[in-house]
Structure formats: C-alpha cells, structure tokens
Amino acid sequence: MSACARPDLAHLSACSTGVTAHRLADEFVHITAAFQLCGYRQVVGTLWRVTDAAAEAVAGAFHARRAAGLPGAQALTEALLGLRDRYPATPTRWAAHVHTGV
Numbered sequence: 001m002s003a004c005a006r007p008d009l010a011h012l013s014a015c016s017t018g019v020t021a022h023r024l025a026d027e028f029v030h031i032t033a034a035f036q037l038c039g040y041r042q043v044v045g046t047l048w049r050v051t052d053a054a055a056e057a058v059a060g061a062f063h064a065r066r067a068a069g070l071p072g073a074q075a076l077t078e079a080l081l082g083l084r085d086r087y088p089a090t091p092t093r094w095a096a097h098v099h100t101g102v
Contacts, residue, residue: 012045043099043101
C-alpha cells in the first residue's frame, strides 16, 4: 500500500469493538485491532455496550475537534472530558470510548 493510500482514521461506534473474547483474553484480537492491522493509523472503538445516543454524542464532539485540527487522541480526550463534565454521574455516556494508534 502506498503512503498516499494509507487510511488514517476509523471510528467504530458499534458496541464492544475494543473487546476480545474471554477465551482470547491474553491476545489482542478484536475489531479495533483488525482495522489497525488492515492499515488504519488510528481507530476509535468502545470497551462495552454503548447507546446510540452516547455513540452519537461522542462522535459529534470528536469529529468537531478533529475538524478544528486536533490530533485524534487529543480530540477524543477533549470530547470525552466535555461529556464527562456534562454527565459526571453517567460514565456509560462517555467512558467506553478509546483511541488506539498514532
């Protein structure tokens, strides 16, 4: 794959994309890792089930920050901190999302 064609970012809003099966707990095998193995430099995934509303809120806040020029990890961190400030008693709205890659 040429450097020009290498995909940069995959945002996986589905549930549990960063979780592996219990029988494979000692391995790094899940959908998020598969996207990285396929060439994506950065992948956003989730560690447990998330509601559609939570996934939409995180995605909107994340992509707004990316559009403003922030790198992926920082954009996700700031998006999650903003949601944490709005919903401090409901971590299920923001804590499941993780960024992997560079």
